[in-house]
Amino acid sequence: MFISSLILRLVHFLLSSRAWLCHAWLRCKSAILPSYRQPANYRDIQKDSKRLRKLPLHISFAVMEHDLRCRDLACLVVWSVSLGIYCVSLYDFNGLIKANKERLRTEVYRQLELLMGDEVSKYSFHFYDPSCRQGGRTWSGESGEVVVCLLCGDDGRRAVSEVAKKVCSSVHSRRSCLEEFTVSDLDRQMPLASQGIVDPDMMVQFGQLKCLLGYPPWILRLTEIQSLYTHHNVPYKSFLSTIEAFANCERRLGK
Amino acid sequence: SNAYPIMGNFIPAVQASSVNNLIDEQRGGKKRTETSYFRDFCRDVLKAGPIPRHVAIIMDGNRRFAQKMRLSKVAEGHAMGFEKLAESLEWCYDLGIREVTVYAFSIENFKRSKEEVDGLMELARQKFTELLEERELIQKHEVCIRILGDLDLLPRDVQEIVAKTMNMTRNNRRAVLNVCFAYTSRHEITHGVKQLAWGVEEGLLKPSDITESVLEQCFYTSKSSDPDLLIRTSGEVRLSDFLLWQSSFSCLSFLKTLWPEFSVWDLYFAVLTYQRNCSYIKAVKAAHNEKVSQQWLQSDEDCVPKQQSALRDELLLKDKKLQSGEGCLTGLENDAAEHEGRCKRFVEVLQHRWQCFLDKLSPPLDQ
Numbered sequence: 001m002f003i004s005s006l007i008l009r010l011v012h013f014l015l016s017s018r019a020w021l022c023h024a025w026l027r028c029k030s031a032i033l034p035s036y037r038q039p040a041n042y043r044d045i046q047k048d049s050k051r052l053r054k055l056p057l058h059i060s061f062a063v064m065e066h067d068l069r070c071r072d073l074a075c076l077v078v079w080s081v082s083l084g085i086y087c088v089s090l091y092d093f094n095g096l097i098k099a100n101k102e103r104l105r106t107e108v109y110r111q112l113e114l115l116m117g118d119e120v121s122k123y124s125f126h127f128y129d130p131s132c133r134q135g136g137r138t139w140s141g142e143s144g145e146v147v148v149c150l151l152c153g154d155d156g157r158r159a160v161s162e163v164a165k166k167v168c169s170s171v172h173s174r175r176s177c178l179e180e181f182t183v184s185d186l187d188r189q190m191p192l193a194s195q196g197i198v199d200p201d202m203m204v205q206f207g208q209l210k211c212l213l214g215y216p217p218w219i220l221r222l223t224e225i226q227s228l229y230t231h232h233n234v235p236y237k238s239f240l241s242t243i244e245a246f247a248n249c250e251r252r253l254g255k
Numbered sequence: 256s257n258a259y260p261i262m263g264n265f266i267p268a269v270q271a272s273s274v275n276n277l278i279d280e281q282r283g284g285k286k287r288t289e290t291s292y293f294r295d296f297c298r299d300v301l302k303a304g305p306i307p308r309h310v311a312i313i314m315d316g317n318r319r320f321a322q323k324m325r326l327s328k329v330a331e332g333h334a335m336g337f338e339k340l341a342e343s344l345e346w347c348y349d350l351g352i353r354e355v356t357v358y359a360f361s362i363e364n365f366k367r368s369k370e371e372v373d374g375l376m377e378l379a380r381q382k383f384t385e386l387l388e389e390r391e392l393i394q395k396h397e398v399c400i401r402i403l404g405d406l407d408l409l410p411r412d413v414q415e416i417v418a419k420t421m422n423m424t425r426n427n428r429r430a431v432l433n434v435c436f437a438y439t440s441r442h443e444i445t446h447g448v449k450q451l452a453w454g455v456e457e458g459l460l461k462p463s464d465i466t467e468s469v470l471e472q473c474f475y476t477s478k479s480s481d482p483d484l485l486i487r488t489s490g491e492v493r494l495s496d497f498l499l500w501q502s503s504f505s506c507l508s509f510l511k512t513l514w515p516e517f518s519v520w521d522l523y524f525a526v527l528t529y530q531r532n533c534s535y536i537k538a539v540k541a542a543h544n545e546k547v548s549q550q551w552l553q554s555d556e557d558c559v560p561k562q563q564s565a566l567r568d569e570l571l572l573k574d575k576k577l578q579s580g581e582g583c584l585t586g587l588e589n590d591a592a593e594h595e596g597r598c599k600r601f602v603e604v605l606q607h608r609w610q611c612f613l614d615k616l617s618p619p620l621d622q
Contacts, residue, residue, distance in 0.1 A: 001303060004299050004300045004302070004303035005303040005304075007300045007303075008300050008301065008303045008304050008530075011300070011527065012304075012527070012530065012531055015527065015531065016531070093539060153543065156503060157467045157500060157503060157547075158467060158546075158547075158550070160444065160467075160470070160500070161465060161466055161467045161469075161470050161550070163448075164447070164448045164451055164465055164470050165462050165463075165465040167448055167451075167452060168448070168451050168452045168455045168460075168462045168465060169455075169462040171452040171455065171456060172452075172455045172456065172462055178449055178452050178453065178456070181445070181448075181449055181452070182445065183441050183442055183445045185445075186441075186444070186445045186448060187441070208531075209532055209535060209536070210506050210507050210508065210528055210531075210532050211504060211505065211506055211507060211532055211536050212502065212503055212504070212505070212507065213503075213504065213536070213539060214503050214504065214539070214543060215503065217440070217499040217500045217502075217503055218441070218444065218499065220494055220499050221440070221441060221494070221495075221496045221499065222493055222495065222496070223493055223494070224492055224493050225492045225493060225494075225507070225509070226492065249491075
């Protein structure tokens with residue numbers, strides 16, 4: 001038993017080392033090749049975008065790491081917008097992203113200016129927190145209008161149960177009918193869908209944890225889940241590779 | 256690639272000799288129960304670490320396997336997929352995994368041609384009937400089989416066979432096999448919400464009683480714990496409307512292997528992934544469950560909007576009273592007890608209704 005335990009620890013050490021070495025190699029590449037780490041300019045990102053077969057309508061970044069870095073998250077938002085993805089969500093279980101909303105907003109605008117210069121004025125940003133119960137601003141999805149959703153663990157199962165409570169209260173007070181209630185009816189009442197925000201087509205998880213960690217379950221139905229080692233100093237090319245993987249996948253919806 | 260897992264993974268379509276030859280070739284001519292010393296050694300090493308109690312599997316890749324092996328019919332890929340399922344259940348049991356949930360038929364798959372859907376229903380009839388014939392073996396291994404999904408969508412005779420299988424095995428406890436059939440997670444959650452609304456209409460529940468844990472009791476999976484590990488084969492990296500709620504805190508393992516080529520080493524690799532992640536996930540889940548247990552207390556509806564610290568103070572006061580000989584319950588504790596009573600009665604009524612539904616399809620005398 002002791003020997004088995006020792007061998008098992010060795011196997012786990014080797015597996016963790018393999019992941020770390022892959023990451024270390026990418027960091028070397030970033031250090032040696034500046035274009036790997038940062039896009040040269042906004043035009044280059046647009047060229048990359050034209051090469052892609054398809055883009056997600058909504059990309060979600062789920063951070064499974066303790067140490068959150070606003071600057072790196074802001075880069076991810078800005079790169080997504082530059083590619084032509086106008087709906088971005090950021091998730092962490094403990095709600096640190098929400099707690100640092102203003103810092104994040106400042107950093108996003110800073111990175112936007114650095115990358116786009118004068119073209120910044122083309123975009124209008126709306127930071128949406130579903131738990132703030134704000135009024136009905138709906139994302140129209142028009143070009144230039146960007147919505148950044150900030151999500152945490154409470155927007156997961158808890159939010160679904162709160163919607164269930166509202167539905168039951170509504171049925172109880174005869175404001176709606178139980179018999180005709182469908183999946184689409186429930187979908188329309190969910191925090192994101194009720195604001196016109198589509199489900200994420202893809203998610204990039206950051207960190208070595210292979211778990212959704214309470215990510216909102218309702219919207220994950222058909223989300224492609226990619227993962228990267230860390231969001232710290234995430235290279236642009238690594239981010240782009242996840243979009244390319246999404247662009248090349250086929251989805252047949254049950255048929 | 257298919258956004259939803261291929262149907263008929265649980266149901267073999269064809270017993271052609273060419274397929275049997277392929278199966279034997281895959282196993283290297285060995286019998287299913289044969290195992291090597293090296294594999295037993297690896298299994299024992301793995302068991303020195305934590306083993307998931309419940310594993311969910313999206314068995315994807317039968318069609319691509321059929322194309323890759325140039326099988327004459329896609330159905331032959333399904334046949335191999337079924338063999339692989341039976342083999343995998345043995346590996347899981349050998350490793351100490353006691354519950355397995357598989358995704359066999361999605362509600363979305365009804366969108367396929369009538370011919371294909373009718374064919375798959377016919378296969379379901381055959382396979383579940385064969386399963387009933389293996390009654391002694393199933394009872395010997397004490398396997399509980401549950402079919403999870405909206406059974407109303409299935410043909411009546413398939414419903415009856417499925418009900419018979421569930422009734423026959425419902426008291427078995429040693430191992431559990433859940434087959435998701437006519438299932439999607441969103442449909443399950445909507446069904447759960449409708450159950451709650453019914454409970455409120457009947458006066459069994461108040462809207463303020465509704466919490467995550469009460470909602471979970473209304474799901475098809477209410478008798479199971481959440482899966483510890485979710486495996487998807489064939490390289491696809493999405494959940495495809497499978498156990499979206501239940502896998503919120505599961506370890507995910509996306510494997511590139513096609514399902515009919517799934518090997519015990521793939522299973523061991525997935526379990527290694529689970530072992531590397533489980534202690535952190537358990538800690539987070541425990542913190543989440545703690546919050547869930549306080550959800551009713553934080554309700555802003557008509558019941559009792561108290562904060563956690565108020566509860567703590569009241570309980571401390573209760574301890575002091577008990578120590579000094581006084582035993583009366585506070586108002587908050589009264590309400591909490593009533594809330595728990597309502598939820599318990601509601602769940603009992605739901606389970607009774609479900610059992611009545613199964614008994615109507617398969618009366619006890621038939622078993």
